[in-house]
Amino acid sequence: xxxxxxxxxxxxxxxxxxxxxxxxxxxxxxxxxxxxxxxxxxxxxxxxxxxxxxxxxxxxxxxxxxxxxxxxxxxxxxxxxxxxxxxxxxxxxxxxxxxxxxxxxxxxxxxxxxxxxxxxxxxxxxxxxxxxxxxxxxxxxxxxxxxxxxxxxxxxxxxxxxxxxxxxxxxxxxxxxxxxxxxxxxxxxxxxxxxxxxxxxxxxxxxxxxxxxxxxxxxxxxxxxxxxxxxxxxxxxxxxxxxxxxxxxxxxxxxxxxxxxxxxxxxxxxxxxxxxxxxxxxxxxxxxxxxxxxxxxxxxxxxxxxxxxxxxxxxxxxxxxxxxxxxxxxxxxxxxxxxxxxxxxxxxxxxxxxxxxxxxxxxxxxxxxxxxxxxxxxxxxxxxxxxxxxxxxxxxxx
Ligand SMILES: Cc1ncc(COP(=O)(O)O)c(C=O)c1O
Numbered sequence: 001x002x003x004x005x006x007x008x009x010x011x012x013x014x015x016x017x018x019x020x021x022x023x024x025x026x027x028x029x030x031x032x033x034x035x036x037x038x039x040x041x042x043x044x045x046x047x048x049x050x051x052x053x054x055x056x057x058x059x060x061x062x063x064x065x066x067x068x069x070x071x072x073x074x075x076x077x078x079x080x081x082x083x084x085x086x087x088x089x090x091x092x093x094x095x096x097x098x099x100x101x102x103x104x105x106x107x108x109x110x111x112x113x114x115x116x117x118x119x120x121x122x123x124x125x126x127x128x129x130x131x132x133x134x135x136x137x138x139x140x141x142x143x144x145x146x147x148x149x150x151x152x153x154x155x156x157x158x159x160x161x162x163x164x165x166x167x168x169x170x171x172x173x174x175x176x177x178x179x180x181x182x183x184x185x186x187x188x189x190x191x192x193x194x195x196x197x198x199x200x201x202x203x204x205x206x207x208x209x210x211x212x213x214x215x216x217x218x219x220x221x222x223x224x225x226x227x228x229x230x231x232x233x234x235x236x237x238x239x240x241x242x243x244x245x246x247x248x249x250x251x252x253x254x255x256x257x258x259x260x261x262x263x264x265x266x267x268x269x270x271x272x273x274x275x276x277x278x279x280x281x282x283x284x285x286x287x288x289x290x291x292x293x294x295x296x297x298x299x300x301x302x303x304x305x306x307x308x309x310x311x312x313x314x315x316x317x318x319x320x321x322x323x324x325x326x327x328x329x330x331x332x333x334x335x336x337x338x339x340x341x342x343x344x345x346x347x348x349x350x351x352x353x354x355x356x357x358x359x360x361x362x363x364x365x366x367x368x369x370x371x372x373x374x375x376x377x378x379x380x381x382x383x384x385x386x387x388x389x390x391x392x393x394x395x396x397x398x
Pocket of ligand 1: 060062063086087090131157159160180181193194
């Protein structure tokens with residue numbers, strides 16, 4: 001990751017197809033568009049790549065999450081169980097549809113812990129949104145089992161994990177809906193974009209209508225369309241979809257390179273006793289965007305991250321302090337600060353996210369280091385990186 005490292009002629013050709021027609025809109029203008037339907041083609045190819053029946057592209061992964069929640073009927077007053085290690089977008093999307101985020105612990109997969117979900121269920125719980133973080137999977141089979149047992153809707157936030165799978169089945173296809181992001185730092189990027197996938201025709205219909213002002217998309221002439229439901233504008237443009245289409249066609253090659261780079265770095269780290277790797281329930285399905293490991297103590301993890309940076313191993317993250325990805329630093333979310341009054345503000349008393357107790361997650365996150373895996377590394381760069389890692393790690397082992 002990220003896919004922009006591999007931008008080239010294919011992306012330029014797809015974009016030029018669109019610019020030459022002048023049709024930047026994904027719907028209508030049939031006569032002008034010279035047969036180019038980039039969003040539609042991207043959807044069809046993504047469905048066949050992931051093995052799912054329906055896909056609807058959106059303006060972003062955040063829009064895809066809000067669309068998926070709305071399309072599955074999650075809304076005002078419903079509680080949605082999510083992990084505290086994610087991107088803030090997961091929380092925002094739940095709030096956006098009027099629902100209430102409820103945090104549960106993560107486990108050594110760094111994703112939602114299926115054992116903790118039952119303790120967070122109340123009469124208001126409607127859905128569970130596990131997040132497949134850093135390119136690899138939650139214990140999605142066990143999470144699905146818990147959802148089925150309790151009659152809860154499962155929506156997967158796979159925004160960071162396009163191309164990853166569990167036991168041969170693509171992430172995003174286990175629940176009622178799955179979501180992806182194609183933002184500028186994702187494996188497949190199109191600038192801004194996202195996707196909702198589902199096996200369910202009603203969810204699909206709700207999704208494409210909701211994301212386009214409720215239009216039913218029947219017929220060729222927009223003027224004749226009806227509005228069966230209320231919606232909004234979460235549409236993707238043809239320009240973004242064009243870039244994404246070219247990128248999607250490179251996904252398998254990207255995964256091969258990422259996996260090779262990750263394996264080499266993992267082999268290098270393996271020799272250092274205190275390093276314990278993140279649990280990945282199916283290593284063969286890892287999309288390999290990050291190599292993540294635990295150190296025995298918080299101070300080791302902090303110091304190693306700093307030393308790796310100094311040694312030129314860039315792209316290392318100490319997530320516990322990261323204000324984009326871990327609950328502890330999200331002051332605006334903990335205090336529910338918004339310029340607008342949201343449905344959650346009507347709850348009396350307000351959920352007190354400041355008092356949230358997630359000792360298991362805190363303890364894991366304090367010891368976690370992630371290394372970003374890039375597509376563009378040459379073999380010289382890989383050798384330099386491994387030598388620097390060995391120098392730093394040998395100071396901390398045994
Ligand atoms: C886990 C997760 N969910 C949702 C999103 C939102 O995607 P976007 O940036 O396309 O809105 C992201 C983006 O980084 C993410 O990492």
